[in-house]
Amino acid sequence: xxxxxxxxxxxxxxxxxxxxxxxxxxxxxxxxxxxxxxxxxxxxxxxxxxxxxxxxxxxxxxxxxxxxxxxxxxxxxxxxxxxxxxxxxxxxxxxxxxxxxxxxxxxxxxxxxxxxxxxxxxxxxxxxxxxxxxxxxxxxxxxxxxxxxxxxxxxxxxxxxxxxxxxxxxxxxxxxxxxxxxxxxxxxxxxxxxxxxxxxxxxxxxxxxxxxxxxxxxxxx
Amino acid sequence: xxxxxxxxxxxxxxxxxxxxxxxxxxxxxxxxxxxxxxxxxxxxxxxxxxxxxxxxxxxxxxxxxxxxxxxxxxxxxxxxxxxxxxxxxxxxxxxxxxxxxxxxxxxxxxxxxxxxxxxxxxxxxxxxxxxxxxxxxxxxxxxxxxxxxxxxxxxxxxxxxxxxxxxxxxxxxxxxxxxxxxxxxxxxxxxxxxxxxxxxxxxxxxxxxxxxxxxxxxxxx
Numbered sequence: 001x002x003x004x005x006x007x008x009x010x011x012x013x014x015x016x017x018x019x020x021x022x023x024x025x026x027x028x029x030x031x032x033x034x035x036x037x038x039x040x041x042x043x044x045x046x047x048x049x050x051x052x053x054x055x056x057x058x059x060x061x062x063x064x065x066x067x068x069x070x071x072x073x074x075x076x077x078x079x080x081x082x083x084x085x086x087x088x089x090x091x092x093x094x095x096x097x098x099x100x101x102x103x104x105x106x107x108x109x110x111x112x113x114x115x116x117x118x119x120x121x122x123x124x125x126x127x128x129x130x131x132x133x134x135x136x137x138x139x140x141x142x143x144x145x146x147x148x149x150x151x152x153x154x155x156x157x158x159x160x161x162x163x164x165x166x167x168x169x170x171x172x173x174x175x176x177x178x179x180x181x182x183x184x185x186x187x188x189x190x191x192x193x194x195x196x197x198x199x200x201x202x203x204x205x206x207x208x209x210x211x212x213x214x215x216x217x218x219x220x221x
Numbered sequence: 222x223x224x225x226x227x228x229x230x231x232x233x234x235x236x237x238x239x240x241x242x243x244x245x246x247x248x249x250x251x252x253x254x255x256x257x258x259x260x261x262x263x264x265x266x267x268x269x270x271x272x273x274x275x276x277x278x279x280x281x282x283x284x285x286x287x288x289x290x291x292x293x294x295x296x297x298x299x300x301x302x303x304x305x306x307x308x309x310x311x312x313x314x315x316x317x318x319x320x321x322x323x324x325x326x327x328x329x330x331x332x333x334x335x336x337x338x339x340x341x342x343x344x345x346x347x348x349x350x351x352x353x354x355x356x357x358x359x360x361x362x363x364x365x366x367x368x369x370x371x372x373x374x375x376x377x378x379x380x381x382x383x384x385x386x387x388x389x390x391x392x393x394x395x396x397x398x399x400x401x402x403x404x405x406x407x408x409x410x411x412x413x414x415x416x417x418x419x420x421x422x423x424x425x426x427x428x429x430x431x432x433x434x435x436x437x438x439x440x441x442x
Contacts, residue, residue, distance in 0.1 A: 046363060047313075058306060060306075060313070062312065064285065064313075065308075065309040068309070069308070069312075084290055085281075087289070088281045088289070088290045089286075092282050092285075092286040094285070095285040095286060096268055099320060100268055
């Protein structure tokens with residue numbers, strides 16, 4: 001049985017959970033707080049990052065390595081698919097959300113509100129939050145632009161890019177930070193994502209000490 | 222003919238150049254300054270990041286997408302190879318250097334010294350430089366640990382992980398920031414990397430306005 005070491009506040013872990021659920025893989029979760037990782041976690045992953053995938057003595061670390069690994073070992077449902085150009089487009093957008101969105105939005109909003117509180121007991125810096133919300137607007141202009149032209153972020157079918165984006169949005173949505181009404185296409189897309197069976201567990205996530213925004217679990221907002 | 226839009230200060234561009242050279246692909250380079258990207262670059266890559274790969278109307282953006290694309294279209298020399306576990310190890314270390322090393326070392330040293338100077342004309346902050354050098358020591362302890370046990374970073378053969386790491390180290394080395402003598406295994410490994418034909422062009426790189434450290438082009442330091 002697969003064990004995934006994760007935390008509900010980790011977008012990379014949410015992405016991998018969504019990917020395994022879309023592939024109908026069975027797995028169990030173990031929670032570790034990213035701001036207070038145990039020595040065991042560092043032994044498994046010297047990078048000190050979540051998620052960590054364990055299965056029958058195989059340990060895979062890093063969201064890029066895990067996602068590509070899952071595509072190779074479980075081929076029935078493919079989330080990186082198509083010709084080389086289509087695959088490149090899926091990976092470009094994964095990198096966009098896993099790294100660019102993470103640095104420009106997640107760090108300014110989630111690290112500032114959640115990690116800082118639990119790691120240091122300190123309050124968020126309003127300037128950093130404001131920068132994060134501005135950046136979020138820029139990113140949502142881009143998702144809206146893409147979704148005006150495409151059914152899913154990278155093309156006609158749901159792909160790893162959608163999971164990566166939705167994983168990030170779902171944490172911001174938990175905190176009530178997403179201006180959905182200003183970005184209609186992204187709102188419709190996220191509501192489709194939310195309705196997928198793979199999303200059920202994500203909507204039950206609970207970040208200890210922080211209640212989710214009222215609409216978090218609501219499928220039609 | 223492949224055109225790569227790059228800059229000698231971009232580790233992700235250096236990685237892709239090394240990867241194409243190892244694969245004996247022919248390509249031409251066009252330089253764009255990362256701190257003053259033209260509108261053309263934003264049109265090609267809305268993320269505003271280098272490198273950008275162009276070939277016969279195909280545009281690939283993002284170092285993750287480009288590297289995986291190159292592995293798929295040019296299979297004779299493989300840089301992500303082996304069984305699923307070996308591939309995951311290569312990708313884990315690519316992610317380590319492309320993202321973790323980039324955030325913890327590159328941003329503190331290269332962005333601080335080079336980007337800031339050309340973008341804003343301002344001097345580096347000594348606290349940030351110090352943090353970057355401390356982080357660099359931590360990363361080199363890890364490369365030394367790996368290279369004590371392995372011939373190359375991810376195992377017995379040279380892989381994309383070595384290119385990704387060497388791309389980063391080569392920029393720091395240009396600036397004279399790498400404490401090679403304290404990390405013997407990493408020094409030997411880098412000297413092997415430097416001697417490869419694929420590295421020749423990297424050693425001729427010139428960051429306008431900044432002279433390379435004396436030993437930068439010296440194959441045996």
